[in-house]
Amino acid sequence: MTDAPKTTMVQELNAALADAMEADPKVVLLGEDIADPEKGGITGVTRGLSTRFGDKRCRSTPIAEQAIVGAAIGASMMGYKVVAEVMLMNFTAVAMDMIVNHAAKLRFMSGGQTSVPIVIRMMTGAGFGTAGQHADYLEGWFAHTAGLKVVAASSPEDGYGLLRACIDDPDPCIFIENMPTYRVPGPAPDRSKRISLGKARVTRPGTDVTIVSYARTALESLAAAEALEQEGISVEVVDLRTISPWDRETVLASAAKTGRVLVAHESVRNFGPGGEIAATVSEALFGKLRAPVRRIGAPTSAVPFSKALETAYLVAKPQIETAVRDLVQGKTDAKSGLVEA
Amino acid sequence: MTLISQNDTATRRCLSTGRLVMPYYSPKGQEAIPAAVSTCLRTDDQIATIYRGVHDMLAKGIPLNSLWAEQGGRATGACKGKGGPMHVSHPSTGVMVTTGIVGSSMPIANGLAWASQMDGSDRVVVAYFGDGASNIGAFHESLNLASVWKLPVIFVCQNNRYGEHTRYEKATAVARVADRAAAYTMPGHHVNGNDPLEVYVAAHEAVTRARRGEGPTLIEALTFRFYGHVMGDADDYMDKAEKAAAMANDPTLRFREKLIAGGVATEAQLAKMEAEIDAEVEAAIQHALASPYPDPIELRRDVYAEELA
Numbered sequence: 001m002t003d004a005p006k007t008t009m010v011q012e013l014n015a016a017l018a019d020a021m022e023a024d025p026k027v028v029l030l031g032e033d034i035a036d037p038e039k040g041g042i043t044g045v046t047r048g049l050s051t052r053f054g055d056k057r058c059r060s061t062p063i064a065e066q067a068i069v070g071a072a073i074g075a076s077m078m079g080y081k082v083v084a085e086v087m088l089m090n091f092t093a094v095a096m097d098m099i100v101n102h103a104a105k106l107r108f109m110s111g112g113q114t115s116v117p118i119v120i121r122m123m124t125g126a127g128f129g130t131a132g133q134h135a136d137y138l139e140g141w142f143a144h145t146a147g148l149k150v151v152a153a154s155s156p157e158d159g160y161g162l163l164r165a166c167i168d169d170p171d172p173c174i175f176i177e178n179m180p181t182y183r184v185p186g187p188a189p190d191r192s193k194r195i196s197l198g199k200a201r202v203t204r205p206g207t208d209v210t211i212v213s214y215a216r217t218a219l220e221s222l223a224a225a226e227a228l229e230q231e232g233i234s235v236e237v238v239d240l241r242t243i244s245p246w247d248r249e250t251v252l253a254s255a256a257k258t259g260r261v262l263v264a265h266e267s268v269r270n271f272g273p274g275g276e277i278a279a280t281v282s283e284a285l286f287g288k289l290r291a292p293v294r295r296i297g298a299p300t301s302a303v304p305f306s307k308a309l310e311t312a313y314l315v316a317k318p319q320i321e322t323a324v325r326d327l328v329q330g331k332t333d334a335k336s337g338l339v340e341a
Numbered sequence: 342m343t344l345i346s347q348n349d350t351a352t353r354r355c356l357s358t359g360r361l362v363m364p365y366y367s368p369k370g371q372e373a374i375p376a377a378v379s380t381c382l383r384t385d386d387q388i389a390t391i392y393r394g395v396h397d398m399l400a401k402g403i404p405l406n407s408l409w410a411e412q413g414g415r416a417t418g419a420c421k422g423k424g425g426p427m428h429v430s431h432p433s434t435g436v437m438v439t440t441g442i443v444g445s446s447m448p449i450a451n452g453l454a455w456a457s458q459m460d461g462s463d464r465v466v467v468a469y470f471g472d473g474a475s476n477i478g479a480f481h482e483s484l485n486l487a488s489v490w491k492l493p494v495i496f497v498c499q500n501n502r503y504g505e506h507t508r509y510e511k512a513t514a515v516a517r518v519a520d521r522a523a524a525y526t527m528p529g530h531h532v533n534g535n536d537p538l539e540v541y542v543a544a545h546e547a548v549t550r551a552r553r554g555e556g557p558t559l560i561e562a563l564t565f566r567f568y569g570h571v572m573g574d575a576d577d578y579m580d581k582a583e584k585a586a587a588m589a590n591d592p593t594l595r596f597r598e599k600l601i602a603g604g605v606a607t608e609a610q611l612a613k614m615e616a617e618i619d620a621e622v623e624a625a626i627q628h629a630l631a632s633p634y635p636d637p638i639e640l641r642r643d644v645y646a647e648e649l650a
Contacts, residue, residue: 028459056459062489066448067482074389074452074466077437080459082452097479101442102449110430111421112643114437146644170646 006185009177012156013045013121016163017083019191021053024081027167028057030068031085031121035060042087043123043182065095072118073103081167082118089124089176090133096141103172104147119166123179125216126266126314131305137215137267137298142174143244143276149197150243152176152215156186158241161195169197178216200247202254206236209324210254212277213264214240217315221264224320233328243273248280255281259290260327264320269297291330296323342537343611344618345372345396346593348405351622352395352412356572360630363412363426365572368396370535371499373592374562375400377540378467378497381548387435387453389446390469392427393499393566394439397469402434405625415632422635423643437466443504444474447483447496454492458554465493465551472561473504475518484525484559493551495544496559499534501566506578519561527557534562535592564592 020027029049033042038060040047050058061068065086072084086092092099099120107115126135142150149171153159159177166173203218204225211221218239225235236254240246255261261281263274274295281293296315304310349369355361371393379400382388390397398408403419411418412426419431427441438449450468457464474480475498487494498518502509515521522529528550530543540562547558565587569576576584600606641649 059490062482062485064482064486066479067451067486070445070448070479070483071452071455071486074437074449074454075456075459076452077449078453078456078460080456097442097445098448102438102440102445106430106438107645108643109420109424109428110432110643111419111423113420113430113432115646149645 005188007156007188008183008185009153009156009159010043010045010182012160012189013163013177014047014049015191016160016167017046017049018052020081020164020167021049021057026079027081027083028059028075029083029085030059030061030071032061032063032068032087034058034085041085043179045121045177046085065091066098069095069098069103069120072120073098073106073116076116076118077106077114083167084118084120086120086122088134089122089138090136092120092122092138099142099148099172099174100145104145107171108147115170116172117170119163119173119175121175121177123177123182125178125180126303126310127180129305129307129310130303132302135303137176137265139174139176139243140267140272143273147172148244149173150176151197151241152178152243153241154178154181154215154218154239157189158195158201158239160189160191161193162197162241165195165197168194173197176215181216181219195241197242198245198247199242200238200240200250202236202250203239204235204237206234206258208234208258209260209262209327210236210238210251210258211262211264211320211324212238212240212251214243215266217264217266217320220315220317221320223317224324227317227321228324233324235324246277251277252281252284255285256288259288261289261293262296262320262323262327263293264296264315264323266315267297268300269295270300272297291327294323294327296320342372342376342593342596343615345376345399347615347618348395348399348622351619351626353568353572355626360626361413363414365426366393366570367566367568367572368393370567370587370592371501371564372396373537373596374497374499374534374540374564375469377537378495378544380541381544382435382465382467384435386465386467387437388467388469389438389440389450389453390436391439391443391446391471391474392441393471394429394469395426398429398431398436398439401436403429403431403436404434405621406628407431409625409629410632413629413632414634415629416635417628417632421639421643423639444470444477444479446470447474448479450494451483451487451492454487454494455490457493458490463493463552465495465548467495467497469497469499471504472498472500472502472509472513472518473507474498475521476504476513484521484527484557487557488525488527491554491556493554494557495547495551496557497544498559498561500561500563502583503566503570503579505570517561519559522559525559527559529559529561531561531563534564535590535595537592537596
């Protein structure tokens, strides 16, 4: 593992876009600041692409999210594979009509005559003091919308494979990038391999508890699982990778094996995706579980600025460890699923 | 114009007699606009329109059977009955999107036009919308982007004086929507939308400009809707004298008189054509009513490319 070539999420996303553009001239990019004269994206994900493929295929736009997503929708209806960058997940709120009323629904409303094979890339994630309008995880909004696929990679390896899969996919995909882990080194992917959407990955096998997670909290779950191993608790970690449609088969198989399930995500716990997953597991395995399914997520709060509050807000390794211990010990205090009760 | 007008009469009759049930936003009074614009368009040119858009679709050439079966929620409809009157698509005649959201035809029209630009094609796109939509953010974002990117798109504002129930002046900071073109460095034409010849002149210039790659145009066509916002609305918020004057100046009847007076057509020729149109519309209604409803399995289809389990 330590000898494996290292890479980062930024590098792999850049490579995925470049390889997709190389493979198919219909792949085009648009978004704020994405071309090289504008520095190739504020975090450099699209750096070099306009120079290599031309500024017609990697096009910087005005700061106008409705116009960006609308242009992506229209061009994709005509056969282009458009990757639109909306910079930050919170900015999708400005383009929600285009995403939810149009991108998600045009295939259905047209009876299949038109389709919108776009990818909307966005970064997010608390931990950098970006506070209430630059760090939310809002995947639940999109997962609740019929017609969208929602994807979040936790590792550079998955970042490459999942972004390629989203670009290839015939449906609109929301591609969530966790900004605070953009430059965390990880093993390099085999770029000839694709990852199917809707397929989770068991990133750590275990027998006592299953943690279902994705994005940054999937990494925190792995770290927690390692620590809990020392206490004699064997944790299996399932990284969903695709939040919608999610891999029920893998989750239910793991849950049936361990009998205990914790769902962990960075987004607000209440009404979050964890509720859907917990309900599905409970419906499918009622009577076979050793404990009620638990959820851990952010409190019902905006992402705070102050480091003290932000640390308390974030689902991280210590809170996941506590939640797993509670689960194993049969504690069912409803409030213990919140980071900050 | 005649088709749009007679189709409207037939639709209102269907709804008032209960032959068909659907939300209906009558375009009667606005028929000259798309009729004239469409004479400048080819089949492969495209439109993005709105819930009050059946006139735009008919002018673009959507087949009556597909339209009526869709309005009837039938499996034989353009969209298998899944979109309905507010969301008709018929790509083979260039009807790409019909949106129920004010302002949302424009951002997507830009994308269709961007595709034409990337294709190196001279295909153009028309975005239809109302005066109310000129106050929403999507209008401003779209005109700006279209101008910066020189997209082959024509923004056609059908100014019928009311945004739902609110008068134009009460909701709009400029006297003319066309004046807003200046803010985005594109030509803005203010025309009498009830005169097809006047609309044609502006549309021809705009389409020619777009085909040459010279960028977008905003056309404001001043008109009036005869039957309120939505069928069934009492329209008592509308100025009765203004409405009576508009109805007395029915654009279709006025143009009919003009054609006869100018010797372009005879009364007999037009009467024959009108009778044929009525028969075609009635045949389409009967086709729709005789068609089967979609199977409930359709709820699982076209949500994604792959059918849901």
